[in-house]
Amino acid sequence: MQLIDASTLRQLAMGAAVLSAGGGSFPYLELLSAQEVLQSHAPVALIPATQLSDNARVALVAMVGAPLALSERLVDAEHFTRPVAALAEHLGVSFDAVMGYEIGSMNSLIPAMVATRLGLPLVDADTLGRSFPEIQMSAFAIAGLDLTPMAASDIRPNDVILTAAANGRWVEGLLRPLATTCGSILAVCGCHSGRQIKEHAHLGSYSRAIRIGASITDAQTRRTDPVAALFNRERGSVLARGKVRDVIRNTTDGFVRGHVELDLGAQGLSIVHFQNEYTVVEIGGRHRAMVPDLITILDAERGEPLGTEALRYGQQVVLARLPALERHLTPQALAAVGPRAFGYDFDYDSANHEAAS
Amino acid sequence: MIRIGIDVGGTNTDAVLVDGTRVVSSLKTSTTEDVTTGVQRALAKLIENSAEVAHAAEAVIIGTTHFVNAVVERKELERVASLRLCLPASASVKPFSGWPADLRDLVRGEVVLLPGGHEIDGREISPFDEEATYAAARRVADAGIQSVAISAAFSPIRADHEDRAAAIVREVIPGARITLSRDLGRLGLLERENVALLNAALGRLARKTTAAFTEAIRASGLSAKLYLTQNDGTLISAATAERYPVLCFASGPTNSMRGAAFLSGMTDAAVVDVGGTTSDIGIIKNGFPREANSVVDIGGVRTLFRMPDVVSLALGGGTRVYTDPLELGPDSLGFRLLEQARIFGGSRLCTTDVAVAQNLIRLGDADRVRDIDASVIEYVNREARVLLEQGVDRLKTHRADIPLIAVGGGSFLVPKTLQGVSEVVFVPHHDVANAIGAAIAQVSGEVDQVFSNVSRDEAIANAVALARSRAEKAGAAASSVNVVDVEELPLAYVPGNSRRVRVRVAGVLAGV
Numbered sequence: 131m132q133l134i135d136a137s138t139l140r141q142l143a144m145g146a147a148v149l150s151a152g153g154g155s156f157p158y159l160e161l162l163s164a165q166e167v168l169q170s171h172a173p174v175a176l177i178p179a180t181q182l183s184d185n186a187r188v189a190l191v192a193m194v195g196a197p198l199a200l201s202e203r204l205v206d207a208e209h210f211t212r213p214v215a216a217l218a219e220h221l222g223v224s225f226d227a228v229m230g231y232e233i234g235s236m237n238s239l240i241p242a243m244v245a246t247r248l249g250l251p252l253v254d255a256d257t258l259g260r261s262f263p264e265i266q267m268s269a270f271a272i273a274g275l276d277l278t279p280m281a282a283s284d285i286r287p288n289d290v291i292l293t294a295a296a297n298g299r300w301v302e303g304l305l306r307p308l309a310t311t312c313g314s315i316l317a318v319c320g321c322h323s324g325r326q327i328k329e330h331a332h333l334g335s336y337s338r339a340i341r342i343g344a345s346i347t348d349a350q351t352r353r354t355d356p357v358a359a360l361f362n363r364e365r366g367s368v369l370a371r372g373k374v375r376d377v378i379r380n381t382t383d384g385f386v387r388g389h390v391e392l393d394l395g396a397q398g399l400s401i402v403h404f405q406n407e408y409t410v411v412e413i414g415g416r417h418r419a420m421v422p423d424l425i426t427i428l429d430a431e432r433g434e435p436l437g438t439e440a441l442r443y444g445q446q447v448v449l450a451r452l453p454a455l456e457r458h459l460t461p462q463a464l465a466a467v468g469p470r471a472f473g474y475d476f477d478y479d480s481a482n483h484e485a486a487s
Numbered sequence: 488m489i490r491i492g493i494d495v496g497g498t499n500t501d502a503v504l505v506d507g508t509r510v511v512s513s514l515k516t517s518t519t520e521d522v523t524t525g526v527q528r529a530l531a532k533l534i535e536n537s538a539e540v541a542h543a544a545e546a547v548i549i550g551t552t553h554f555v556n557a558v559v560e561r562k563e564l565e566r567v568a569s570l571r572l573c574l575p576a577s578a579s580v581k582p583f584s585g586w587p588a589d590l591r592d593l594v595r596g597e598v599v600l601l602p603g604g605h606e607i608d609g610r611e612i613s614p615f616d617e618e619a620t621y622a623a624a625r626r627v628a629d630a631g632i633q634s635v636a637i638s639a640a641f642s643p644i645r646a647d648h649e650d651r652a653a654a655i656v657r658e659v660i661p662g663a664r665i666t667l668s669r670d671l672g673r674l675g676l677l678e679r680e681n682v683a684l685l686n687a688a689l690g691r692l693a694r695k696t697t698a699a700f701t702e703a704i705r706a707s708g709l710s711a712k713l714y715l716t717q718n719d720g721t722l723i724s725a726a727t728a729e730r731y732p733v734l735c736f737a738s739g740p741t742n743s744m745r746g747a748a749f750l751s752g753m754t755d756a757a758v759v760d761v762g763g764t765t766s767d768i769g770i771i772k773n774g775f776p777r778e779a780n781s782v783v784d785i786g787g788v789r790t791l792f793r794m795p796d797v798v799s800l801a802l803g804g805g806t807r808v809y810t811d812p813l814e815l816g817p818d819s820l821g822f823r824l825l826e827q828a829r830i831f832g833g834s835r836l837c838t839t840d841v842a843v844a845q846n847l848i849r850l851g852d853a854d855r856v857r858d859i860d861a862s863v864i865e866y867v868n869r870e871a872r873v874l875l876e877q878g879v880d881r882l883k884t885h886r887a888d889i890p891l892i893a894v895g896g897g898s899f900l901v902p903k904t905l906q907g908v909s910e911v912v913f914v915p916h917h918d919v920a921n922a923i924g925a926a927i928a929q930v931s932g933e934v935d936q937v938f939s940n941v942s943r944d945e946a947i948a949n950a951v952a953l954a955r956s957r958a959e960k961a962g963a964a965a966s967s968v969n970v971v972d973v974e975e976l977p978l979a980y981v982p983g984n985s986r987r988v989r990v991r992v993a994g995v996l997a998g999v
Contacts, residue, residue, distance in 0.1 A: 204577040313606040
């Protein structure tokens with residue numbers, strides 16, 4: 131049985147940064163916070179979703195708001211357990227386990243610290259399988275599951291229960307202004323059954339993140355090549371090695387859109403587009419990867435994943451692709467997370483790169 | 488104005504006597520264990536070389552790595568109390584989180600979290616709690632701690648809670664040395680707080696050091712005033728350095744950059760300072776070092792404050808050269824260069840030996856390096872070239888070639904041409920560029936403030952006026968003050984058309 135202990139947390143943080151696909155860098159403050167919780171609580175178990183009974187009640191938690199706010203109002207385990215208690219009281223139930231909505235970046239560590247704080251097992255699954263910018267891209271929304279009731283808590287004693295929402299888009303629309311009112315950090319919690327999770331969630335997300343992170347952190351400790359170590363264990367491949375030549379960023383309606391140009395030497399030029407996360411890779415004018423492929427840019431030396439905000443001219447980087455999750459390749463899922471969902475006028479095409487098996 | 492510039496490095500203490508823009512005298516001595524003996528010796532030699540001019544000096548400006556070394560070596564640090572205003576938020580990551588255990592055990596005293604601090608939009612997280620703050624101050628007093636660091640969430644946007652807490656601490660502990668996080672750091676509570684904690688831990692050492700420097704000047708019979716150089720390449724009074732020793736952390740590289748700018752007459756270029764063990768590369772923009780915009784690690788502690796953007800490479804005059812298999816460094820002979828290098832009768836091959844073998848420099852006994860194989864020379868040249876090219880490249884913000892000014896005792900290692908570099912510039916007095924940078928240091932004034940309900944132009948004009956008055960108060964001649972840097976950041980979600988404006992101005996030191 132895998133325990134969520136201090137070394138696992140570090141691996142998880144590193145792996146979650148890879149799975150954030152450029153949406154975030156290494157979640158340092160959240161890791162410190164999770165380790166702090168471990169000082170006074172026993173490590174909890176990471177359990178496979180298959181261990182959940184159909185009727186098990188699982189608390190799904192996440193942070194909604196602006197990452198900048200978290201650089202001053204540091205993430206607090208106590209705060210993120212509040213909506214769990216509020217929802218339990220509203221439903222008149224107690225929870226059997228904790229899970230995360232999103233395995234990418236800080237939102238992977240927050241459920242781990244909540245689970246540890248509450249002494250509940252952490253379910254090895256999430257609803258996005260990586261990072262995506264919007265709630266309607268979650269497997270639950272794609273499957274048409276009702277995301278409500280949801281509880282949202284401020285750091286002060288302000289709790290809100292959202293009892294109904296028309297769809298995933300509305301959940302997003304209702305929570306955003308609430309987050310702004312509460313200092314741009316909102317702790318949220320929803321409730322789903324063991325059966326819903328087994329049928330619709332992305333299973334094994336945590337063990338995958340821990341495995342990816344461990345291959346990088348182990349190689350760093352042994353001073354071997356972290357990128358080689360990563361692809362010894364994971365499917366996927368290095369698309370190119372090169373140097374950041376230019377980064378163009380624009381902020382529109384809450385998104386950071388833009389692209390980065392990589393100088394690949396003899397191989398020419400690569401352009402990697404992003405919308406919060408990396409979306410499309412072009413090399414020599416041809417598409418070499420696209421959402422929902424997981425595109426990552428790693429520091430060539432340290433192997434650390436670089437978020438779009440951390441890209442700077444002159445960095446030596448490795449551009450890599452982990453194949454899309456099979457679950458993201460159904461027509462229904464591609465409509466929500468494929469290139470067209472990000473505004474591109476072409477369809478997902480796996481012909482140019484190895485098939486995702 | 489006649490000024491003396493001194494740079495106290497890890498190995499050498501360099502000194503120059505400058506009259507206006509003319510270098511009258513320069514010298515190198517070795518750094519001493521107690522730092523001040525080396526300074527005193529350097530002053531004595533300058534007086535010996537040119538007594539008349541030296542005695543007319545109005546300012547002695549010292550750049551020292553003493554404070555940052557104290558943190559790195561865990562020496563002479565004092566115990567610090569930490570008050571943080573943030574509750575009910577930010578409680579789970581406490582002050583000193585993420586510090587190396589040895590440093591934390593030396594420095595951590597009372598830690599108290601208090602209600603207060605602000606939100607991203609300037610509203611209070613919770614109201615300031617006078618009673619709780621008094622109780623915290625009494626706890627600190629009971630623990631016998633004199634040095635206190637105060638931080639508050641979003642204090643760079645709203646500082647009033649830090650100010651109110653400081654007033655209470657001062658009332659309860661008369662004579663307490665207080666560091667406010669907003670005086671030093673940027674957004675990022677933990678990193679800004681870390682800067683304040685390090686600053687507070689250096690309080691006693693800073694007082695001792697500035698007193699010793701003052702004494703060294705007095706003992707030399709000079710009547711000059713003492714200044715120290717700070718991280719942006721400008722100078723601060725001894726009194727300011729005593730309060731904010733962290734501002735002196737990066738004096739070494741910044742003084743080299745300022746010196747290189749002065750000696751070359753260039754204002755925009757890359758600068759490489761090749762010492763015995765490392766090469767530091769930085770960028771000058773408008774004649775001043777470009778600042779880093781990211782986290783800087785100091786002795787294992789994450790910090791975020793005004794520091795120059797510097798890349799350090801393991802390439803210096805003492806870097807070892809191995810022949811079987813061929814390898815360059817990364818270790819260096821360091822200060823043992825003078826006994827262990829081949830040209831000085833030793834048996835260890837280093838980069839200086841290789842430079843002598845190809846007549847790049849005349850030094851020691853060239854006969855002792857005639858047997859070095861051409862393939863070794865070629866290898867070392869190629870490796871040094873690659874290191875330097877990559878180093879310069881990492882600091883560039885755009886593709887175009889830029890000039891590179893080479894200074895420092897080991898600058899003979901820099902090739903005459905480099906890829907990505909438009910020209911490599913060598914300058915006279917390059918081996919004391921850092922002391923010259925200290926001697927010509929200007930006085931700066933900075934403002935970093937949120938302006939609301941005024942136009943963009945008005946906000947910037949107000950900030951510039953305030954920065955000018957600060958520079959003049961710090962000793963700048965009013966007519967010489969120029970704007971170095973303006974940065975403007977509109978704040979989303981904040982009512983009243985608010986913007987954060989950062990302005991830095993600098994001018995020459997007015998005659999005393």
